[in-house]
Amino acid sequence: MSNVLSQLEPKLVFKYFEEITRIPRCSGKEKAISDYLVEFAKKHNLEFIQDEVYNVIIRKAATPGYEQAPTVIIQGHMDMVCEKNKDTVHNFETDPLKLQIKDDMLYATDTTLGADNGIAIAYALAILSSKDIPHPSIEVLMTVEEETGLKGAAALDAKNLKGKLLINLDSEEEGKLLVSCAGGVRTRHILPVIWEIPNKGLIPYLIRIKGLKGGHSGMDIHKGRGNANKLMGRLLNDLSFSFNYFIKEINGGSKMNAIPREADAIILIDPANSSKLQSKIDEWHTIFKNELRVSDPGITIQLEKIQDDVAKVFSKETKDKAIASLVLIPNGVQSMSMDIKGLVESSTNLGVVTTTEKTISFESAIRSSVKSLKYNILHQSKKIASVIGAEFIADSDYPEWQYQPDSKLREICERVYKEKFGVNPKIIAIHAGVECGLLKEKKENLDMISFGPDMYDVHTPKEHLSISSTQRTWEYLLAVLKEIKK
Numbered sequence: 282m283s284n285v286l287s288q289l290e291p292k293l294v295f296k297y298f299e300e301i302t303r304i305p306r307c308s309g310k311e312k313a314i315s316d317y318l319v320e321f322a323k324k325h326n327l328e329f330i331q332d333e334v335y336n337v338i339i340r341k342a343a344t345p346g347y348e349q350a351p352t353v354i355i356q357g358h359m360d361m362v363c364e365k366n367k368d369t370v371h372n373f374e375t376d377p378l379k380l381q382i383k384d385d386m387l388y389a390t391d392t393t394l395g396a397d398n399g400i401a402i403a404y405a406l407a408i409l410s411s412k413d414i415p416h417p418s419i420e421v422l423m424t425v426e427e428e429t430g431l432k433g434a435a436a437l438d439a440k441n442l443k444g445k446l447l448i449n450l451d452s453e454e455e456g457k458l459l460v461s462c463a464g465g466v467r468t469r470h471i472l473p474v475i476w477e478i479p480n481k482g483l484i485p486y487l488i489r490i491k492g493l494k495g496g497h498s499g500m501d502i503h504k505g506r507g508n509a510n511k512l513m514g515r516l517l518n519d520l521s522f523s524f525n526y527f528i529k530e531i532n533g534g535s536k537m538n539a540i541p542r543e544a545d546a547i548i549l550i551d552p553a554n555s556s557k558l559q560s561k562i563d564e565w566h567t568i569f570k571n572e573l574r575v576s577d578p579g580i581t582i583q584l585e586k587i588q589d590d591v592a593k594v595f596s597k598e599t600k601d602k603a604i605a606s607l608v609l610i611p612n613g614v615q616s617m618s619m620d621i622k623g624l625v626e627s628s629t630n631l632g633v634v635t636t637t638e639k640t641i642s643f644e645s646a647i648r649s650s651v652k653s654l655k656y657n658i659l660h661q662s663k664k665i666a667s668v669i670g671a672e673f674i675a676d677s678d679y680p681e682w683q684y685q686p687d688s689k690l691r692e693i694c695e696r697v698y699k700e701k702f703g704v705n706p707k708i709i710a711i712h713a714g715v716e717c718g719l720l721k722e723k724k725e726n727l728d729m730i731s732f733g734p735d736m737y738d739v740h741t742p743k744e745h746l747s748i749s750s751t752q753r754t755w756e757y758l759l760a761v762l763k764e765i766k767k
Contacts, residue, residue, distance in 0.1 A: 350417035357401020358427035401450035430677025461710035464681035498630035499713030514607025
């Protein structure tokens, strides 16, 4: 098997990163990567715990001179967002990622790279397997299902953790120390479908919105990028005022925590309205091109006559409720922080719409750094579901991580960064969920920080990782560990 990354520095980090790109680790399917970590621990004679949900803790004793230093937890998550373009042939459950190096950047080929958060695993394994890196006693904690609601961290028994300092390696911008994050909750509207048999002679058309950039539903929500599901709702709602049509299905997005890049709808119309439909598609193509000319200039709306024999369509009541759901379910930035300039305080993302034999589901990710505002959006969504007649489900609720003014770990990280790079790091809060909030709730005395190398377009097939930043962040991590001695 080829080793694409064998010449990259730091060699040990990229060796392990390449190894894990060959192991399936989509959210909810982490057993293989969890077992890999267990086998690693056995091979290196390290103490480990693998819990019932496949979280893994691996312990390594302090190196000489660091026996009295506090134990440091190095933390990240095993799972990755498995995204690919519709025309990409790749099975995430069996196929290794196809890695590419382009100048200073590392990509996968037409899929997500999984640097979020595979780089944390690679850093941790490099430290655990090393024999010449000075460090306090180490607890490596790797959790499952972070990307789908922090489920691994939620299930973790904190009694298994001995450390009081925690370095989370799930950040994506070098030179920024993360000290606070938003909490979140996932919601689903489940709308029952009433079917009816369509009149004969109707023509089926596929409407497809594509070409959007998408992105992380927290980190990129402020960039004004188009949400394919919401755009489809606007288009379908407007068509209702122009002529009668029927809907067979609506589908959009694939991950609750990713801004949807594509959405499809199959509709049936009278042949006499074909030119009107084309005219409306052209009109909305122009509208969206104008509205999203900066954030999503690549947006397109495709209209295709299809040959499917459509045996049933939504009833008028179901059609109206489905469109109402697309239009009314909250989406995007809801409030901005008054304390931290430029920080999104609250938002929500209508990430996935799915039509099945019995239901249409609308799945959203709500985020806020203020608990009461998070629940305000949730209650608003719940009221919409009640009015429309949809079942409402809320789960994967996780807490925010509040800023800690007297963090000794932050002081060390700031001082080491300034000494090493000659500039002060930026102290930031983000509008995204990291596991620190849940871990702090479970173990109140934890002193925490989060940092990581530069990575871009995470949660999309364009995800890429800076090679030079990966090396600098590695050297910085080792310098921080070396400094934690008292």
